[in-house]
Amino acid sequence: MASEAPAGAVQENPAVAQLTMVQAINQALDQALASDDRVLVFGEDVGVMGGVFRATDGLRDRHGAHRVYDTPLAESGIMGYGVGLALAGMRPVAEIQFAGFLYPALDQVLSHVGRYRHRTRGRFTVPLVVRAAYGGGVHTPEQHADSPEAILAQAPGVKVVVPAGPERAKGLLLAAIDDPDPVFFLEAIKLYRSSREPVPAEPYRHAIGKARVVREGDALTLVCYGGMVEVCLKAADVAARDGVSLEVVDVETLVPFDEETVLGSVRKTGRAVVVHEAARTGGFGGEIAARIAEHAFYDLLAPVARVAGWDAPYPPFTSVEHHYRPDAARVLAAVRQALLS
């Protein structure tokens, strides 16, 4: 891992570089730190070590130990401390190592992060960004593969962003840091190093709150986000070989939800399959499916299906783990079913 190019390759400044998602994130953090004094980056092992995924690699050396630093091992403390920094006018960017370790911090999230602006009628605000690695597919140890986005999404006042690749991740993270509201930024572990993509070297921002049609098609819409986008694109590739044209919508921002783009696509295709890796019951797919079924009712030619993790904890058992996380085959099975209707 030490052999990877220093991610914040700003000094060389090629207009565009091929970066992995973790490098793109590193670059966004680097640029945010460079351009705004108020930005602070902290969490467990983010300082000297540069993060368990190396997302903060080199940042402490470049920006100083007072801007990029380790905290004690206490997620509620990290979250609450971050709220305090934000209340003081800083632009804190906290890292929670794995999304499952957001759980000890949920009191701070649910009681304060999403509520502060509302309860103080805008007098106090919490422009906090919380990054966390989520999801499975890479044989992490037990409880390192959770996808808790539905918990965050049911908390009014927070925004939830789930980038699907390097280029999007950089632009969305920079936008999140600028955002006047708290943003949870969930990074699919599976995508951290799985591929590279051209990423502009300059800082740029992608709008939060917009879904994207990432592949056009007319037979059915696959609605997905984060680590499931590549799975859906793969499914669409396979389907295309059979002459079936699938549209893929990357929701990207779960909250605020961009109903317009999703409904626009489903109204066109008449069919939808919603895909995520969190367990199905209570997952955010229910919200998406409910919205589609309510507002595109008269355009639907088939029931809205969901492909999701099974209703069980993410299995800690290596040899069956891959049966839990949706793959192209499972997506295609649901597509076939929907196309029969």
Place this chain on the structure above:
Amino acid sequence: MASEAPAGAVQENPAVAQLTMVQAINQALDQALASDDRVLVFGEDVGVMGGVFRATDGLRDRHGAHRVYDTPLAESGIMGYGVGLALAGMRPVAEIQFAGFLYPALDQVLSHVGRYRHRTRGRFTVPLVVRAAYGGGVHTPEQHADSPEAILAQAPGVKVVVPAGPERAKGLLLAAIDDPDPVFFLEAIKLYRSSREPVPAEPYRHAIGKARVVREGDALTLVCYGGMVEVCLKAADVAARDGVSLEVVDVETLVPFDEETVLGSVRKTGRAVVVHEAARTGGFGGEIAARIAEHAFYDLLAPVARVAGWDAPYPPFTSVEHHYRPDAARVLAAVRQALLS
């Protein structure tokens, strides 16, 4: 409040007594303590004081300070301690004063309560019951009116039960205490003392995992639970005066979800409105609506609508609070809309 009849009026033993929901709960706890040594009741202020809502009133005197006792003020501690008792073979019944104070305990819930059986392949189990007062409508202070059922419902391995009145509460709580799996038992604050109902004095159990048709009708199904059941019944009364016959289904157990009963009703009426007081986005209503829309697709005559809390924190502001929680008028507006389709 001291003037209320001692809830566990077992000594008098009338076959049936008119009880409030909090009295029925008190009676269930009393009977569980009396019949099973392994039952322990604990939480903040449940001992000497008998609970902030008096649900444990008198129990310490009757069953001893080693069976009914106060804990320190620490919800994660309460939850984790309860897990330990359960692992040791006890039947712990923890009280969390308000559902919003479950938040500090969510790490224990999400990492352990729902996961222990699965990760140890049944070797260790957590037959823990957690009672918490939820919801609004009675001008409680800030952050005392949350409805976090969707967070619990997305955690595989836990059961979530929300009783709609005294008679159901008693039977469900006794069933929950017997249940080999962890059960979260959410008690609508609004229902604690709002009315009385005949409650059999003997212990009895209601099955967990079954929804109930609480009023038959043919024009549309109202799907609801907990504090919203009386609201929906009221809406149905009003509609009946206009000759519109609404069916009301009390989901009662959110997880495991009784799809059969809900779908059976909707297939018959062809229309559904889902009602809860948690904020709409990410609420459990999305799950319910998605299931209806998927599995009753061909029977639906209108889109499945949701009536829920607005997408904001429960407002701490007394004079507008009643606009947040769904009432019969809002339910009826959604019904009217659905009947137009």
Place this chain on the structure above:
Amino acid sequence: MDDTVRYVSESGERLSELPFGVDELVSAYRAMRRARHFDDRAVTLQRQGRLGVYPLFRGQEAAQVGAALALSEGDWLVPTYRETAAAITHGMPLSTALLYWRAHPAGWSFPEDLRILPFYVPIATQLPHAVGLAHASALRREGAVVLAFVGDGGTSEGDAHEALNFAAVFMAPVVFVVQNNGWAISVPTERQMRNTRIVDRAVGYGMPGVRVDGNDLVAMLQVMREAVDRARTGGGPTLVEAMTYRLAPHTTSDDPGRYRDGAQTEERERSEPVSRLRALLTSQGAWSEEAEQELLEELKAEFDEAVAQADAAPEPTPGSIVEHVYASMGPDQSRAWEALGGE
């Protein structure tokens, strides 16, 4: 071991040389008396249905006012629901405090220049915020100190521990004041913890700890000045355990008869802080019955004026429910806002 810092006896006698001049004590007394007056009147308003659930602070005036008076203007106050006395001492307008406890939005949007966070309900969750605020002040070399309150019961929460540890590790300029008032609703300190000397936790965190008679305004102010000074000059956090007593019910909704003996509370009334300081000042010739009456007239007028201001606050619209969820309304809030009648 009684290491409790105390300057004035329960009956108001000077136990040792006072660290402040009498003028300072007179103004501290006025602030305490003002708080007591607020509390009494607030309870009356609550009984009239003109406030919501109100958490009384009777008996804790010295702990709160003494702590708040140690702050300078740019310093931050981080209160629990209990700290209305501290808040009005640190500059919160009485009308704001009234509107807050009326659960009226006009009381929740504090004036821009007021360095007070809103009252906190979820126990102990304010403490990490205080550390973040304080660390931000240090990182920017602002010199602002943060005063954070917590109750004896609140020290049992994980957040209290995490915050104390963060504060020590970051050497944040924050002073933690635990008001050990003997009770967490119905649970006495002896069942909340095995060692009821909360100050004994300080050493574990590596910060100074001080136990002080929280009903002795002089001791409280003196201890707090030292702690605030230490924080301001880079000496890091302090844990102050202020020994006091909750003379009133937990809130206006509570019935303490269910869990404690009225006689015990009576007994504790004898060491209550307001009359203690008054006795001291009177014995020193610095206060009189006339001065007291005059002050009460002032306080009454001030409070009446605050009530009038509070009453004049316009009622919120239903649509306000979905305002301020985000900096700008998302589509879901906009739809809700329209459904709620807009405006």
Place this chain on the structure above:
Amino acid sequence: MDDTVRYVSESGERLSELPFGVDELVSAYRAMRRARHFDDRAVTLQRQGRLGVYPLFRGQEAAQVGAALALSEGDWLVPTYRETAAAITHGMPLSTALLYWRAHPAGWSFPEDLRILPFYVPIATQLPHAVGLAHASALRREGAVVLAFVGDGGTSEGDAHEALNFAAVFMAPVVFVVQNNGWAISVPTERQMRNTRIVDRAVGYGMPGVRVDGNDLVAMLQVMREAVDRARTGGGPTLVEAMTYRLAPHTTSDDPGRYRDGAQTEERERSEPVSRLRALLTSQGAWSEEAEQELLEELKAEFDEAVAQADAAPEPTPGSIVEHVYASMGPDQSRAWEALGGE
């Protein structure tokens, strides 16, 4: 102040009268050596892709084995991921341990009579469980004691605080062993807390605290026996801080070169516990090179056998993913089970 309990010097010299006979020390040595052998072989298996991510315990054998040996059969062990040495000492079959770290379900369903909770990943969350277990034992007058482990980093979590307080308030028969191994992944204890004497927290909770040289098996066993005894006889919980050092990477996935100096680790190798006890025993004539070789042969055979057993465990079916979610499958699990091919 050095109040660290120690009986044997770093180089294996006896510093004071030993509290145990030499036979006992020989069997303790055998248990430590067995643990070391397991660790070494596990790393090899991991490199061969035959274990998943594996958290090494090299350097912490005395702390873990010493603690576990102080338990009786009916006592409970509550481990973090780090405590494989303690677990196999308290009776976990090696094949179970291997299957556990192979992330194979057969290793997660512990034998019914094994009083060990599964290894814990979410830091410090095991501690309240230990208190509940212990309190249940006390309520039923079972006499079982609970030994709960946590790391230096883990003490920063709120759950650690809440659990210690609960244990003290309920006088639960639990012994908390903090293995202060200097690191929480990349964060050294000095940045984890300001006062690195974790034992200093004990007084705050009102429980005895002991700091012990966790690399001295003799000291560890002695301190733990006292603590376990106290717990068993109604004396309540104890906080033991075992000073040790993580000689290995955090796990097999970690690269300590990113955050610590190899030379420092080398230096620490000199005080590692296994050779220390061996030196003592050898100097006392109770151990020899031949005994060592013989033991290693035994351990090798035992481990090989365990690997064979582990390899024989049948692969789980996909359907097993939705088994054991509830005591009996809910309708959602049943549907999933069918979709997964049932069986």
